[in-house]
Amino acid sequence: MLIGIDLGTTNSAVAMWQANENGGEAKLVPNALGALLTPSAVSVLPDGTTLVGAAALERMGLKDGATATSFKRFMGTDRKVKLGKKEFSAEDLSALVLMALRDDVAACTGTRPTEAVITVPAYFNDRQRKATRRAGELAGLTVRRLINEPTAAALAFGLQDKAEREPFLVFDLGGGTFDVSIVEMFEGIVEVRASAGDNRLGGDDFNAALAMAVRGRLDPDGLLAKLEEPRAQALLLQAAERAKRALSEGQEAEFAVTVEDQRLSTTITTSEFEAQAEGLIRRLRDPVVRALRDSQIDAASLSEVVLVGGATRMPVVRKAITRLFGRFPNSSVHPDHAVALGAAIQGGLIARDGGLEEIRITDVCPFTLGIETAEHSARGTIQQGLFSPIIERNTPVPVSRSGIYSTMGDNQKQIEVKIYQGEAREVSGNVHLGQIKVPVPAKPAGEVSIDVRFSYDSSGLLEVDVEVPLTGARHNLLIIDEEDRKAAKDLDARRQTLAALKHHPREEAGNQALLARAERCYEEFLGDVRAVIGDRTRMFVAALDSQEPRRIADASAMLTELLDMLEANPPL
Incomplete structure (x- = not known):
């Protein structure tokens, strides 16, 4: 069974594609508590028992609480979280959430799923995507595809009526990440024109801002300071989440915590919250501007602005979006459900469900791909460690691009082609993906050139071909997940698709x-x-x-x- 999973920072959800007389539809699967959203929280009890979801979240702030949340923000890093006597990586914790979702589907359908489409923020880099895939494998799932969250949301939005649409913008503000995508739908094709985002911006940051705004007056006697800071912070963030939800319904809310049987409370108003969140609101603008610029689409020509992610329910965010675009956004698809539904639709496409056979998705490369180069400075020295783009960000995929480079030293016998992903001018600010050592004839500087070609597809497969025209020698490097490498038949088909693109226009x-x-x-x-x-x-x-x-x-x-x-x- 193939399922679609929205692995979120704050909440996660699972859905599946179900065929029916009307062609089929994506349906969310409830968890054991009957809820459609499962908190992305993991807790370890003193006896070693592991809790996932709502039960884990309820233990936040307890004396013996060993609970982790928001670990999605650390995917692809070496950061560890100690719960009880054991240390967990972000992918370990994510795997536990994925297992809980898998088991919810098994309890609901009687069949244990073995395959999944998992969503990731569009701006996740190669390390973060590989960590997400490993989390799926740890949960006993074959990850058939990682799909960008805004792309999944666009699928859920577009399949309501399957109508063609002028370019629209998907504004996806979740618990921990922010994505923007410009999408167009025509002739059964969902085409992503551009994506941008901020992996460190989400509803959690608004909670932190709210807690910071009231901490001083909430606790003038310093009771919270007597607690260990992680526990004090957990209590404040829980209260901030409750107050934030209340402010979505009214102009003021109570902000309250209980410390050692003593209740501390104060009142927070909408205007205070807006003032405290002003810096976060400003950060929402930059990815929007970048996506519009990269897609070469004017904001006025967008047909709609579609809201996705639970944090878009905040009035302060909706007000900012309305000001930014000069129109009211579209929230016809439930912001918390759209991504999981879209993942299930993608699962139906992979399974070649008859009701979805006319839909195709074209995505973009979210980060620039290139190599390390050097250049002569004005002083006559050689500046090394510079990034030379070959495939620019937001290029439609699959894609194949090439660049020509030459030796910089006399009698140079080798060129080391180092491959990077990112936007920084210097490679030290980008993600290193791999390298190839290419032997070249020893000749005067600049007389030997190499042709470096990158070929990239929507699943993250990057094939690097290097040719030395002077000798005709060719070198090849395949950068791909090991799990994908095992599926030889599928891998060969994907490489053949890319091979058809390997020519200059x-x-x-x-x-x-x-x-x-x-x-x-x-x-x-x-x-x-x-x-x-x-x-x-x-x-x-x-x-x-x-x-x-x-x-x-x-x-x-x-x-x-x-x-x-x-x-x-x-x-x-």
């Missing part, structure tokens, strides 16, 4: 024919007409060199239109 017959036609027309005409043909041809060549399909298509259309007009009505 200049080599395509249609583009070569258009360049030849432009050259012929350039020779036929004179004066200003010839100059215009030359300008349009240069624009087309520049577009080809960029290897960006949309830019190439636009430049090709402009050049073709000009040549058609000149040949149909040649100037006298």
Whole structure:
């Protein structure tokens, strides 16, 4: 059985695709308490018993409480959490949550699921994605695919009526992460145009801001200071969550905690909360601007702004979104349920359910992929450790791009191609993915070049091909999860798909024919007409060199239109 899982920072959910007479639908599976959301919390009792979900969350702030929450924020890191006598990594804790969700499905259906589609923030890097996959494996699940949370939400939103839509924005603010995606739907295709985000921004941060705003006046006698800080912080954050929910319904709320049988309380108003959260609200703007800029779509041309994630229920957030876009957002899909439903829909697509056979998803590469390079500085020295992008962020996938690099030292016998993921100018700020050592002929600096080609697909497979044109030598590196490597048949099919993309746009017959036609027309005409043909041809060549399909298509259309007009009505 294949299930869809929203592995959230604050809450998680599981859903499955069910066929019916209308084609089928995604349905959430309740947990043992009958709730559709399971808190992403793990607690260990003094006797070693492990609790997951609501029972674990209730133990937050207790004297003997050994409870972990928000561990999704540490996926892909070496950080450990000690619960009782044992240390857990973020993926260990996530695996326990995934096991609980798996068991809920088994209890509901009588069949234990063995496969899953798991959602991740669009801005999760390679390490974080691999850690999520390992968590699924630890939970006894074969992870068929990781799908970006906004993409999953777009699927849930789009399948309500399957209507074509102009570009819309998915605004996904969860408990611990924030994602923005620009999505378009047409002819059964869900196309993600751009994604951006902040992996350190979510509802938990608003709770922390609320707790900070009231701590001083809540506890003038310093009772909380007598507690161990983790326990004091847990009590404050629990109270902040309750107060935050109350502020969603009214203009003021009680903020209360109990310390050693003594109740401490104060009142917090909406205006106080908004003032305290002002810095967090400002941080919501940057990913929105980046996604719009990368997609080259103006905010005014968006058809809708779709809200996803429990934190979008806060009035302070909705008010900020309304101001930012000059319109009210769309919350027709339950913000807490959309991602899990979308994951189940993706599961139905993988299982090739008949009700979903006409739907396809195109996603983007969320981070820039490139290699480490060096360059001569103004002082004549060599500056090393610089990042040279090959596949830019928000490029539609699958994709294949290449770059040409040359030696910088005389008689250099080897080039070490180090592969990175990220946006920083220096590679030290990016994620190292792998490297290839490429032997080259010993010649003067700059006389030996290499062609480095990156090919990347939506599942995270990155194939690196390096060719030395002078010798014809070729080298290859495959960067992929070990679990994927085991599925040889599927891996071969994915590599064949990428192989079909491994050519430069200049080599395509249609583009070569258009360049030849432009050259012929350039020779036929004179004066200003010839100059215009030359300008349009240069624009087309520049577009080809960029290897960006949309830019190439636009430049090709402009050049073709000009040549058609000149040949149909040649100037006298």
